[in-house]
Amino acid sequence: MWRLCLLCLPAVWLIAASPARAYVAYISNEKGNTVSVIDTEKWVVTATIKVGQRPRGIEFTRDGNFVMVAVGDDDIIQVIDTKTRQIADTLPSGADPELFTQDAAGKILYVANENDNTVTVIDIAKRTRLGDIQVGVEPEGMMLSPDEKILICTSETTNMAHFIDTATRQVVANVLVDSRPRFAEFKHDGSELWVSSEIGGTVSIIDPAKHVVTGKVLFNIPGLRSEAIQPVGIGITKDDKTAFVALGPANRVAVVDARSRAVTKYLLVGQRVWHMAFTPDEKYLLVTNGVSNDVSVIDVAAQKVIKTIQVGELPWGVTISP
Amino acid sequence: MIRGLIGAIGLTVVAAQAFAADPLEIGIGYLRHAGVKSTLSLVEQPAANNGVAGALLAIEDNNTTGKFLNQHFTLTEVRLKQGDDPVKAASALADHDGFIITDLPADDLLKVSDALRDRGTVLFDAGSIDDRLREQDCRANVVHVAPTRSMLADALAQYLVWKQWKRWLLVVGSHDNDKLYADALRRSATRFGAKIVQERTFEDTGGARRTDSGVTLIQRQMPVFTQQAPAYDVLVAADESEVFASYLPYRTWDPRPVAGSAGLVPTSWDAAHDQWGAIQIQNRFVKLNSRHMTALDMQAWTAGRMVGEATSRTNSNDPKTVFNFIKGPDFSVAAFKGQRLTLRDWNLQLRQPILLADGRMVVSVSPQEGFLHQVSELDTLGVDRPETKCKLK
Numbered sequence: 001m002w003r004l005c006l007l008c009l010p011a012v013w014l015i016a017a018s019p020a021r022a023y024v025a026y027i028s029n030e031k032g033n034t035v036s037v038i039d040t041e042k043w044v045v046t047a048t049i050k051v052g053q054r055p056r057g058i059e060f061t062r063d064g065n066f067v068m069v070a071v072g073d074d075d076i077i078q079v080i081d082t083k084t085r086q087i088a089d090t091l092p093s094g095a096d097p098e099l100f101t102q103d104a105a106g107k108i109l110y111v112a113n114e115n116d117n118t119v120t121v122i123d124i125a126k127r128t129r130l131g132d133i134q135v136g137v138e139p140e141g142m143m144l145s146p147d148e149k150i151l152i153c154t155s156e157t158t159n160m161a162h163f164i165d166t167a168t169r170q171v172v173a174n175v176l177v178d179s180r181p182r183f184a185e186f187k188h189d190g191s192e193l194w195v196s197s198e199i200g201g202t203v204s205i206i207d208p209a210k211h212v213v214t215g216k217v218l219f220n221i222p223g224l225r226s227e228a229i230q231p232v233g234i235g236i237t238k239d240d241k242t243a244f245v246a247l248g249p250a251n252r253v254a255v256v257d258a259r260s261r262a263v264t265k266y267l268l269v270g271q272r273v274w275h276m277a278f279t280p281d282e283k284y285l286l287v288t289n290g291v292s293n294d295v296s297v298i299d300v301a302a303q304k305v306i307k308t309i310q311v312g313e314l315p316w317g318v319t320i321s322p
Numbered sequence: 323m324i325r326g327l328i329g330a331i332g333l334t335v336v337a338a339q340a341f342a343a344d345p346l347e348i349g350i351g352y353l354r355h356a357g358v359k360s361t362l363s364l365v366e367q368p369a370a371n372n373g374v375a376g377a378l379l380a381i382e383d384n385n386t387t388g389k390f391l392n393q394h395f396t397l398t399e400v401r402l403k404q405g406d407d408p409v410k411a412a413s414a415l416a417d418h419d420g421f422i423i424t425d426l427p428a429d430d431l432l433k434v435s436d437a438l439r440d441r442g443t444v445l446f447d448a449g450s451i452d453d454r455l456r457e458q459d460c461r462a463n464v465v466h467v468a469p470t471r472s473m474l475a476d477a478l479a480q481y482l483v484w485k486q487w488k489r490w491l492l493v494v495g496s497h498d499n500d501k502l503y504a505d506a507l508r509r510s511a512t513r514f515g516a517k518i519v520q521e522r523t524f525e526d527t528g529g530a531r532r533t534d535s536g537v538t539l540i541q542r543q544m545p546v547f548t549q550q551a552p553a554y555d556v557l558v559a560a561d562e563s564e565v566f567a568s569y570l571p572y573r574t575w576d577p578r579p580v581a582g583s584a585g586l587v588p589t590s591w592d593a594a595h596d597q598w599g600a601i602q603i604q605n606r607f608v609k610l611n612s613r614h615m616t617a618l619d620m621q622a623w624t625a626g627r628m629v630g631e632a633t634s635r636t637n638s639n640d641p642k643t644v645f646n647f648i649k650g651p652d653f654s655v656a657a658f659k660g661q662r663l664t665l666r667d668w669n670l671q672l673r674q675p676i677l678l679a680d681g682r683m684v685v686s687v688s689p690q691e692g693f694l695h696q697v698s699e700l701d702t703l704g705v706d707r708p709e710t711k712c713k714l715k
Contacts, residue, residue: 096605114602115605115606117386136386136387136390137383137386137387138599138602155387156599156602156656157383157603157627157656158383158387158390159387159631159656160387160390162390171390174390174391176634176635179631179655179656179662180599180656199656199661199662200654200662201662225698225699227661227662227698227699227700228661230661249660
């Protein structure tokens with residue numbers, strides 16, 4: 001049934017453009033096998049939805065009617081109807097789907113399958129697999145360039161960002177980065193690609209046209225051993241001026257001047273901070289804290305943590321309604 | 323001498339880019355003795371390809387990466403039979419492989435490293451945990467991927483001390499390796515504030531590990547052996563020779579946990595380890611080898627990946643260039659232990675967290691929280707720079 005709604009998606013998209021203050025955030029709880037729903041006005045959990053085994057990557061569909069969540073140990077992506085808060089459907093992915101990304105039209109989904117070194121391309125409406133792309137060992141981070149011509153996939157053991165031409169579905173370039181690249185994010189103007197390396201402890205900044213690393217964001221927290229600094233999630237504000245980087249077991253989110261690439265502040269959050277999402281009005285940034293089982297809410301303008309919300313076991317990913 | 327050429331996996335399948343030039347060939351050798359030691363537990367009996375199976379997975383992983391870089395890895399395994407000369411075999415391997423992973427006893431490894439000293443071949447010790455290879459007998463052409471006995475003992479001691487099980491009854495086997503492990507455990511007890519309340523020796527009087535009515539006998543023997551001990555919290559067994567330790571859990575006179583060579587065991591890897599993405603390598607390993615991954619498999623995989631990591635960063639198959647990178651400040655390798663692994667530059671020992679496993683689950687991972695160090699908390703495990711006897715040359 002939800003497929004029908006997806007067909008009327010462009011119309012919904014236009015109507016929904018008027019700003020709404022209250023949003024809904026969906027959090028995947030990796031160990032709890034649940035998804036927590038948070039009301040961003042009251043900052044409370046309003047529902048907990050049971051899903052499949054090991055939910056991680058999580059995204060709203062573009063129309064906001066559904067939430068897709070990769071349940072890795074069940075080898076599928078489940079689709080939650082946001083009205084009924086029930087699982088309405090599933091999408092076919094490859095083995096052990098982890099992170100995925102979709103095009104702006106909400107038609108095509110690109111899924112990283114950790115277990116078989118492939119990226120699976122899925123037609124969201126038809127629920128069919130359009131093809132697979134061979135990449136490096138343990139693909140994880142997935143991101144489309146703003147012009148949607150290039151898909152980035154990071155592979156954790158190969159330590160590369162693969163550049164995939166979305167038209168031909170061929171790998172056109174590979175850029176080596178530091179150990180265990182986890183996540184990729186473009187600046188909104190498409191001028192830079194940021195890739196976090198969890199074990200390397202850095203964020204590499206790549207020139208997407210030349211396919212070279214032009215710089216790195218380095219982190220140094222006094223009193224904390226460098227091995228504990230493990231960058232994972234990245235969020236860049238729409239004006240491309242400020243980046244937020246989740247530092248895993250360092251229990252901090254780094255605020256980075258996206259031009260000078262210098263860290264301007266470290267925000268203390270919960271334990272093992274992992275992924276993040278902005279509210280569409282960019283007032284707030286939500287980050288998941290895996291070990292302390294909560295979500296920290298950051299006031300983006302003030303660069304301050306204003307709230308902590310308890311969720312399920314091992315919160316991993318977060319997505320916020322459009 | 324059995325020789326098998328394994329490799330060329332998957333290279334022909336996908337070519338994302340067409341490379342005009344021939345791929346850069348990187349040969350890795352694997353040298354070890356044929357045959358495996360007998361264990362008390364049947365489920366722990368090592369497979370014939372113990373270790374080399376991990377190296378094979380590293381070759382496969384390296385080749386997946388290599389297809390994007392036009393690099394190709396091969397593995398050549400040599401199994402020494404009784405009477406075979408390890409130096410001769412290593413020299414033959416060095417003719418075509420710039421890197422050799424070894425699973426050899428300390429004396430054999432020293433002979434091989436001295437013989438290959440001027441040839442530029444880099445050796446990766448995946449099999450020997452002897453501290454002396456990193457201390458008075460260290461060699462400049464040997465990288466140690468296996469942890470040392472002192473690292474394993476420290477990892478266990480930190481946990482036992484954290485648990486407040488500070489009074490140890492130490493039971494030591496009668497073989498040389500057992501005594502070395504006991505030395506390491508005594509050192510750890512002193513370092514971390516545990517007390518060995520008494521030491522006992524379990525003499526190996528021979529006898530079969532498999533018998534049809536063994537349990538009855540052991541059930542009488544072990545309580546008697548452990549009775550009349552002073553008050554203690556945990557029995558720590560040093561039995562690398564697999565003579566008695568696995569018989570101790572549930573059979574001690576006093577109801578006490580067992581650690582060391584049985585019960586809670588410090589190890590570089592366990593088939594139950596699933597944190598930090600480890601489930602992915604466990605799955606890949608089982609898919610490739612149809613069995614669980616052992617500590618030796620992991621040590622060999624890590625050695626193979628260290629070569630792969632350095633060749634991808636340097637885009638070179640020259641052993642000297644690759645070795646310099648591995649020894650340099652920018653080198654680190656990811657091995658599913660929750661943090662990067664780096665080399666101790668004073669003796670070329672790989673720093674690594676140590677798992678504490680009970681045979682079914684990973685109970686904890688050391689270093690334990692609160693054991694601090696000015697350089698790396700991983701250096702709270704094993705012999706540290708100020709104490710080292712190693713002079714690399």
